[in-house]
Amino acid sequence: MSERTLVLVKPDGVRRGVVGEVVSRIERKGLKLVALELRTLPRETAEAHYGEHSSKPFFGELVDFITGGPLVAMVVEGPRAIEAFRALAGATDPVKATPGTVRGDFALEIGENIVHGSDSTDSAAREIKLFFPELG
Numbered sequence: 621m622s623e624r625t626l627v628l629v630k631p632d633g634v635r636r637g638v639v640g641e642v643v644s645r646i647e648r649k650g651l652k653l654v655a656l657e658l659r660t661l662p663r664e665t666a667e668a669h670y671g672e673h674s675s676k677p678f679f680g681e682l683v684d685f686i687t688g689g690p691l692v693a694m695v696v697e698g699p700r701a702i703e704a705f706r707a708l709a710g711a712t713d714p715v716k717a718t719p720g721t722v723r724g725d726f727a728l729e730i731g732e733n734i735v736h737g738s739d740s741t742d743s744a745a746r747e748i749k750l751f752f753p754e755l756g
């Protein structure tokens with residue numbers, strides 16, 4: 621059965637010029653793009669997206685970072701797309717991420733880890749609605 625996940629190439633990934641690389645890995649894996657857009661997030665959207673982290677000490681930094689430049693938001697679809705993309709992304713901490721994953725290949729710092737992927741079916745539904753309400 622097919623499912624959908626929200627993927628972000630965060631502002632560090634856009635700045636580094638790895639959007640094509642990330643899209644290419646998604647497509648090579650066999651996942652399909654359902655929506656894709658370059659945009660700069662308003663603070664309210666960023667705060668809603670990262671709501672579960674609002675009490676963390678790095679929340680302000682996280683919102684500053686994710687709103688600090690254009691990002692690429694995508695909806696990606698396929699069998700077990702949530703888990704499949706998280707495997708392509710690698711561990712949240714890029715130093716621990718296996719080489720061959722996006723974070724393992726392109727990042728060093730946890731706060732600038734190139735990509736985001738929804739972590740569950742519930743968060744995928746919530747995040748897709750927030751970024752692409754028209755897909756609802």
Ligand code: CMP
Nearest residue numbers: 673678682712730731732733735736737
């Ligand atoms: P992401 O998958 O987008 O979801 C939450 C983000 O918080 C995570 O990726 C990291 O980029 C970020 N994050 C997690 N831990 C820290 C930390 N200790 N300092 C700064 N950012 C963090």
